[in-house]
Amino acid sequence: MSQAITPYLEMSQAIMEAGGEALKKCYQCGTCSGTCPWTPITHFNIRKLVRYGQLGFDGIEEFMWGCSTCKFCVDRCPRGVEIIDIVTAIRNVYSGGGMLPQSLRAFVGSLAARGNPWSGDQAKRNDWAGQKYPLYAPEMEYLFWTCCTVCYDPRNVRIAKTTAALLNETGISWGLPAAEVNCCGESVRKVGDLDLFARLKQKNLDYFQSRNVAKMITVSPHCLATFNKEYGEDYSVVHFTQLLDKKIKEGKIKPKKDFGGIVVTYHDPCYLGRHSGVYDAPRNVLKAIPGLKLMEMERSREQSMCCGGGGGGLWMEKLKGERLSDLRIEEALATGATVLATACPYCITMFEDSVRTLNVDDKITVRDVTELLLESMEINIDESVGDVCATD
Numbered sequence: 336m337s338q339a340i341t342p343y344l345e346m347s348q349a350i351m352e353a354g355g356e357a358l359k360k361c362y363q364c365g366t367c368s369g370t371c372p373w374t375p376i377t378h379f380n381i382r383k384l385v386r387y388g389q390l391g392f393d394g395i396e397e398f399m400w401g402c403s404t405c406k407f408c409v410d411r412c413p414r415g416v417e418i419i420d421i422v423t424a425i426r427n428v429y430s431g432g433g434m435l436p437q438s439l440r441a442f443v444g445s446l447a448a449r450g451n452p453w454s455g456d457q458a459k460r461n462d463w464a465g466q467k468y469p470l471y472a473p474e475m476e477y478l479f480w481t482c483c484t485v486c487y488d489p490r491n492v493r494i495a496k497t498t499a500a501l502l503n504e505t506g507i508s509w510g511l512p513a514a515e516v517n518c519c520g521e522s523v524r525k526v527g528d529l530d531l532f533a534r535l536k537q538k539n540l541d542y543f544q545s546r547n548v549a550k551m552i553t554v555s556p557h558c559l560a561t562f563n564k565e566y567g568e569d570y571s572v573v574h575f576t577q578l579l580d581k582k583i584k585e586g587k588i589k590p591k592k593d594f595g596g597i598v599v600t601y602h603d604p605c606y607l608g609r610h611s612g613v614y615d616a617p618r619n620v621l622k623a624i625p626g627l628k629l630m631e632m633e634r635s636r637e638q639s640m641c642c643g644g645g646g647g648g649l650w651m652e653k654l655k656g657e658r659l660s661d662l663r664i665e666e667a668l669a670t671g672a673t674v675l676a677t678a679c680p681y682c683i684t685m686f687e688d689s690v691r692t693l694n695v696d697d698k699i700t701v702r703d704v705t706e707l708l709l710e711s712m713e714i715n716i717d718e719s720v721g722d723v724c725a726t727d
């Protein structure tokens with residue numbers, strides 16, 4: 336073996352050892368790049384990234400941050416290549432040498448120092464709750480796992496509040512995690528810092544074990560998918576829309592306020608839909624609201640477009656014309672909807688940003704499914720989430 340080739344093979348081997356063994360299965364058909372939502376709007380090319388990974392070539396840096404881990408290509412690859420594992424492994428191998436993009440450094444640094452990506456004070460994780468809700472104790476049925484984004488991000492704190500208010504209506508016993516818990520670690524795993532992910536995860540597992548946690552409810556599909564796929568099989572985890580769907584069917588949750596024909600379209604978050612297979616529950620919740628007319632976008636359910644916030648995308652800067660969330664807002668507007676509903680705090684952040692930058696805030700409003708349901712139940716929470724339809 337020549338000395339010139341050896342380093343390339345070493346890099347390829349390192350990628351496989353970091354979890355990218357699937358490199359070996361790819362035969363370069365290009366189905367992935369043909370279906371990736373970034374292909375038409377950026378120079379990112381997933382087939383080339385995989386090829387460079389196979390060969391360990393220089394130039395990989397050009398493509399390694401382009402993927403938002405939406406899973407569209409994985410579901411279509413004829414060889415069943417776990418493409419997201421390859422992306423994660425490449426990021427792990429290549430970003431170890433200080434190649435993390437500037438925009439990701441604060442996010443990773445905050446996770447390492449404070450256990451959350453928002454530079455929030457860990458001791459203040461539950462401040463949004465204002466001591467209104469109990470901490471989880473072993474005699475309770477559910478731990479309400481509050482994603483870092485709904486604890487610290489001012490817009491998404493409203494989702495923590497609406498979810499807690501709805502949980503109180505369901506009749507189940509539930510509690511909040513202690514402030515000492517960490518981020519579930521999903522995003523940092525996808526940007527390739529596998530050691531930090533392992534540390535965050537272990538502290539959470541210690542907490543779960545110390546409180547005998549068996550059942551969890553999440554508001555973020557990213558936490559849902561991570562607990563279900565990366566934390567082992569000792570926990571039963573559901574997304575909040577699944578619990579709400581069940582409680583509406585049991586008659587425990589009763590939407591009241593008539594939305595008077597308001598048109599709503601629903602965006603399937605990648606980590607709730609393709610990653611977790613949950614498509615019907617959020618739609619059932621919306622359909623239970625009197626007078627709400629649900630219109631589907633052309634790309635929905637398994638075909639849903641990505642908002643661009645996964646895989647660290649929420650913290651990365653994108654140029655105008657290179658944002659999937661902008662395209663998705665245009666698709667939502669094409670349905671005639673005045674409300675875009677979704678069920679993920681990352682999607683909410685990406686879409687509200689696009690609504691502002693596209694200057695269409697007089698045409699469409701972005702809401703979490705829980706916010707619409709709470710409005711229909713006419714329950715007041717401390718801070719108004721803003722009604723989407725006029726009250727009589």
Ligand code: SF4
Binds near residue numbers: 363367368414415
């Ligand atoms: S679709 Fe699968 S086999 Fe085809 S190029 Fe992409 S990763 Fe390789």
Ligand code: SF4
Binds near residue numbers: 372373406408
């Ligand atoms: S997971 Fe999604 S964003 Fe990433 S390469 Fe595949 S299709 Fe593109």
